[in-house]
Amino acid sequence: xxxxxxxxxxxxxxxxxxxxxxxxxxxxxxxxxxxxxxxxxxxxxxxxxxxxxxxxxxxxxxxxxxxxxxxxxxxxxxxxxxxxxxxxxxxxxxxxxxxxxxxxxxxxxxxxxxxxxxxxxxxxxxxxxxxxxxxxxxxxxxxxxxxxxxxxxxxxxxxxxxxxxxxxxxxxxxxxxxxxxxxxxxxxxxxxxxxxxxxxxxxxxxxxxxxxxxxxxxxxxxxxxxxxxxxxxxxxxxxxxxxxxxxxxxxxxxxxxxxxxxxxxxxxxxxxxxxxxxxxxxxxxxxxxxxxxxxxxxxxxxxxxxxxxxxxxxxxxxxxxxxxxxxxxxxxxxxxxxxxxxxxxxxxxxxxx
Amino acid sequence: xxxxxxxxxxxxxxxxxxxxxxxxxxxxxxxxxxxxxxxxxxxxxxxxxxxxxxxxxxxxxxxxxxxxxxxxxxxxxxxxxxxxxxxxxxxxxxxxxxxxxxxxxxxxxxxxxxxxxxxxxxxxxxxxxxxxxxxxxxxxxxxxxxxxxxxxxxxxxxxxxxxxxxxxxxxxxxxxxxxxxxxxxxxxxxxxxxxxxxxxxxxxxxxxxxxxxxxxxxxxxxxxxxxxxxxxxxxxxxxxxxxxxxxxxxxxxxxxxxxxxxxxxxxxxxxxxxxxxxxxxxxxxxxxxxxx
Numbered sequence: 001x002x003x004x005x006x007x008x009x010x011x012x013x014x015x016x017x018x019x020x021x022x023x024x025x026x027x028x029x030x031x032x033x034x035x036x037x038x039x040x041x042x043x044x045x046x047x048x049x050x051x052x053x054x055x056x057x058x059x060x061x062x063x064x065x066x067x068x069x070x071x072x073x074x075x076x077x078x079x080x081x082x083x084x085x086x087x088x089x090x091x092x093x094x095x096x097x098x099x100x101x102x103x104x105x106x107x108x109x110x111x112x113x114x115x116x117x118x119x120x121x122x123x124x125x126x127x128x129x130x131x132x133x134x135x136x137x138x139x140x141x142x143x144x145x146x147x148x149x150x151x152x153x154x155x156x157x158x159x160x161x162x163x164x165x166x167x168x169x170x171x172x173x174x175x176x177x178x179x180x181x182x183x184x185x186x187x188x189x190x191x192x193x194x195x196x197x198x199x200x201x202x203x204x205x206x207x208x209x210x211x212x213x214x215x216x217x218x219x220x221x222x223x224x225x226x227x228x229x230x231x232x233x234x235x236x237x238x239x240x241x242x243x244x245x246x247x248x249x250x251x252x253x254x255x256x257x258x259x260x261x262x263x264x265x266x267x268x269x270x271x272x273x274x275x276x277x278x279x280x281x282x283x284x285x286x287x288x289x290x291x292x293x294x295x296x297x298x299x300x301x302x303x304x305x306x307x308x309x310x311x312x313x314x315x316x317x318x319x320x321x322x323x324x325x326x327x328x329x330x331x332x333x334x335x336x337x338x339x340x341x342x343x344x345x346x347x348x349x350x351x352x353x
Numbered sequence: 354x355x356x357x358x359x360x361x362x363x364x365x366x367x368x369x370x371x372x373x374x375x376x377x378x379x380x381x382x383x384x385x386x387x388x389x390x391x392x393x394x395x396x397x398x399x400x401x402x403x404x405x406x407x408x409x410x411x412x413x414x415x416x417x418x419x420x421x422x423x424x425x426x427x428x429x430x431x432x433x434x435x436x437x438x439x440x441x442x443x444x445x446x447x448x449x450x451x452x453x454x455x456x457x458x459x460x461x462x463x464x465x466x467x468x469x470x471x472x473x474x475x476x477x478x479x480x481x482x483x484x485x486x487x488x489x490x491x492x493x494x495x496x497x498x499x500x501x502x503x504x505x506x507x508x509x510x511x512x513x514x515x516x517x518x519x520x521x522x523x524x525x526x527x528x529x530x531x532x533x534x535x536x537x538x539x540x541x542x543x544x545x546x547x548x549x550x551x552x553x554x555x556x557x558x559x560x561x562x563x564x565x566x567x568x569x570x571x572x573x574x575x576x577x578x579x580x581x582x583x584x585x586x587x588x589x590x591x592x593x594x595x596x597x598x599x600x601x602x603x604x605x606x607x608x609x610x611x612x613x614x615x616x617x618x619x620x621x622x623x624x625x626x627x628x629x630x631x632x633x634x635x636x637x638x639x640x641x642x643x644x645x
Contacts, residue, residue: 051537071541078541084534088556098542101552142538149543 001062001152001185002027003048008057010043017043019209020057025202027062028183030176032190032200036232039206041189042157048187049155050074061152074153077146077184081158083138085130091117091141092126098149116144119178136167143175147182156188160195172199193233197221205229227346230271237277237316243268243345250312253289255340268345275302275319276342279328288337291316293330298322305330307338396618403615406608414612420588421613424597427508431593432573435512436566443520443565448554450521451528462525468517476514477582480507503585508593511579516569523565524558531557560635567631571624574617 003025010018018040025031033041046052048059050071058067066074086094093100095116099109117123120140130138139159146154159175160168176199179186190196196203197217204214205228213225224230241250244265248255255270278284279291291307294315303325305318316338320328330336372380403411415421450462468476484501485491494501501507539553555562577595584591592600594617601610 049541051541071537072543072545074541076541078538080534080538082534084538086535086539086553097539097544097552101539101542101544101548145538145542 003153003185003187004060005044005048006058006060008044008047008054008059010040010047010052010054016209018047018054021209021211022057023204023211023214025185025187027185029202030179030186030188030200031202031204032188032196033204033206034190034193034196034232035206035212036191038208040209041191041206044206045155045157045187045189048153049076049078051078075149075151077149077151077154079139079142079146079154079156079159081161083130083142083162085138085141085145087130089129090126091122091128091130091133094130094141095126095144095148097145102149112148116148119147120144134167135163136171139163139171143178147184151184154184154186156186158189158191161190168195175199205232207232224344227269227271230344230346235274235317235319237272237274239270239272239314239343241268241270242266243347247287248343248345253309253311254287255343256287257343257345260345266347268347270343270345272340272343274304274317276340277316277318278339278341279305279307279318279320279324279330279336280339281328281336283337284339288339289316291336291338293332293334293336295332296325296330298325307336309338399611399614399618402607402611405611410608411612411615414609415616418609420592421597421601421609423589424592424594424613425616427505427592428574428594431505431508431512432570434509435516435573436570438509438513439516439569440520440562440566442517443522443524443569444562446521447524447528450525452533465518465521468514473511473515473576473578473580474582477511477579480510480514480579480583484510502583503587503591505591507583508580508591511583512573512576515576515579516572519569519572520562520565523561523568527558527561528554560631560638564628564631564635567624567628571621571628574620574624 003023005021005023005025008018008021009016021040021044033044035041043052047054050066050069050073054067058065060066061074086097089097092113095113096109099112113126114123117126120143122137122140122144125133125137130141133141143156143159156175160171163171172195175188188199200217202214203217203220205212205220207228213220213229215223220229221233224233230236239248239250239255241248242265243249243257243260245263246256246258246261248257248268248270249265255272257270280288283290289309290311291309293305294308295306297304301322302319303322305320305325307316307318308314309316318338328336403414406414415425446461446465450458481502482488483490484494484507486495486502488502491502499506501510535553535557536549539549544552575595576593577599580593581596581599584593584596586592586596586600588600594613598610598613598617601607601613
C-alpha cells in the first residue's frame with residue numbers, strides 16, 4: 001500500500017510542528033524519517049497513524065483518503081518507542097489483543113499468535129508477562145502485536161531508541177530481513193543516521209517541520225542538498241573563505257572547486273568529510289595544507305586523527321583507514337600535509353548563475 | 354495515603370539506627386503509650402461495655418430492638434450505595450480530568466477537595482437550606498412527591514457529598530502517572546472506547562480504585578455530622594448507626610449504645626483489615642516490579 005502525504009501542516013499552540021509537508025511513500029518500501037528532536041518526524045508519523053489530527057492537508061493510502069478516519073479504522077500497525085505493552089496481559093494476550101477486540105474466534109487467534117511468536121523468535125514465551133522480558137524481546141512483542149491484525153502500513157516510532165547498542169544492531173538487521181519477508185509498507189522514525197542508512201531503502205531528512213531532502217541513502221549521503229543535511233549525516237570539517245575562479249581561498253591555503261568558474265569572488269562556506277581528506281608526509285599539491293597532528297585515536301574501524309593548521313589556527317578532523325595509518329605511522333606533533341579530495345560548497349538561494 | 358507512598362516504608366528504618374539507644378526506647382515507648390491511650394484503650398472499652406451484659410445482652414440489645422435493627426440495615430444499605438455512586442462519579446471525574454484538556458480543569462481539581470474542607474455540619478445545613486420545606490428546591494420537589502430532608506434521599510445526598518473525593522482523589526494521580534501509551538496502543542489496534550475501558554484502563558487502575566472504594570466505605574459508615582442535620586432523628590426511619598449510638602447514649606441506654614458502637618467498630622476494623630491486605634498486596638506487586 002502506498003502512502004501519499006499532501007500538504008500536511010500541524011501546530012501545537014505557537015509551535016509549528018509541520019509546515020506544508022508532502023511526501024510519497026511507494027508501496028512495499030521501508031522509509032526512514034530522520035531528523036533531530038523537534039523536527040516534526042514523530043508528529044508526521046502520528047498523523048499518518050491517525051493518533052494526531054493534521055490542521056490542514058490530507059493523507060491517502062492507496063488512493064483512499066484516510067484523513068477523516070480514526071486511528072481505530074486506519075488498519076495501521078504502530079510500534080511505540082517504549083513498547084507500550086499491556087503490563088497486565090501475557091505476551092500471548094498482548095499479541096492477540098487486536099484480534100480479540102475484533103471478536104475473532106479462539107480457533108483463528110491461536111494459530112496466528114503462534115505464527116507471530118515464531119516470526120519474532122519468541123516461541124515458548126507466550127505465557128510470560130512483559131515485565132519478565134528484556135528490552136529487545138519486548139520490542140519484538142510490540143512488533144508482533146502490531147503485525148497481528150495484518151495492517152496495511154507498519155509505523156515505528158524510534159523503535160530501537162531505548163535499547164543498548166548491541167541489541168539495537170541485532171534488531172536493525174532483523175527488521176530489515178522481516179521487511180524483506182513481509183513487504184508491508186513501513187515508515188520508521190529515528191534520529192540516528194546510521195540506523196536510517198542501514199535499515200531503510202528511502203531516507204527523508206527533516207528539520208524544523210519541513211523536509212530537507214528525500215532520496216535513497218546513497219543519494220542523500222553523497223549529494224546532500226543543504227548544509228544541514230551535510231552536517232546531520234556525519235562528521236564534517238567546515239571552512240569559511242572566498243570562492244573565486246574554480247578555487248576556494250582560505251587564509252594560507254586554497255582548495256580546488258571547479259564547479260564555480262566565475263571571476264567574481266564571493267564569501268562561501270566549504271564542507272569536507274573527514275574521510276575525504278588525504279594526509280601525506282610530502283605535499284601532494286601546491287595547495288596542500290601543512291598541519292600538525294594533535295591526537296590519534298586508532299580504536300575502531302577507522303583511525304581518527306585530529307590536526308591543527310598553525311597557519312590559520314583551525315582544527316581539522318581526518319579519518320584514515322587502518323592500513324594508511326600504519327603506512328604513515330603518525331604520532332602527535334608530526335608535521336604532515338592535508339589535501340581535501342572533495343569539498344562541497346553551498347551557495348545561498350538568492351545566488352543565480 | 355496513596356499506595357505509591359508505601360515504597361518509602363522500606364527505607365524509613367535506616368534513620369532509627371543512627372539514634373542513641375535511650376532515645377529509641379523513649380520514642381518507641383511514647384508512640385505505644387499514645388496509641389494505647391488514644392486508640393486501643395477506648396476501643397477495648399467499647400467492646401467491654403458492649404459485653405457488660407454478656408453475649409445474651411449484646412444479642413438482645415442488637416436484635417430485639419427494632420429501631421437499632423433498622424439503623425443497622427439503613428447504614429449497611431446507604432454505605433454500599435454511596436460507594437457505588439461515588440465510584441461511578443470518581444471514575445468519570447478522573448477520566449475527564451486526566452484525559453481532556455479544558456478550561457477550568459485545575460479549578461475542578463481544587464473543587465474536588467471542597468467536601469474534605471467543609472465541616473460536615475455545614476454540609477447538612479446547606480442541604481436543608483436547599484431541599485428543606487422552606488428551602489429553595491424543597492417545595493417544588495414536595496409537589497412532585499419527593500421528600501429529601503428528614504428522609505432517606507437526604508441521608509444519601511449528605512453521605513455522598515462528604516465522601517465524594519475519595520475515589521477521584523485516588524485515581525487522578527494514578528491515571529496521570531500511567532500516561533496514555535497503553536491506551537493509544539489499544540486504540541491503534543482497533544479497540545473501541547468500551548473495550549479500552551474494560552480491557553486496558555480498568556485492569557491498570559483496579560487496585561487504586563479498590564483502595565479509594567474502601568476509604569469511601571469507611572467514611573460513609575461513620576458519617577455523623579452532615580447526616581445528623583438532615584436526618585431529623587426519626588427512629589426506625591432515618592436513624593443511621595452513628596445516630597443511633599448517640600441517641601441511645603442520650604437516653605442513658607449505655608449497653609444498647611455500646612452494642613451498636615461495637616458493631617460499628619467491628620465494621621471499621623474489617624475495613625481496615627481489607628485495606629491492610631490490599632496494601633500488602635500492592636507492596637508485593639511493587640517489589641516484583643522493582644526486581645525487573
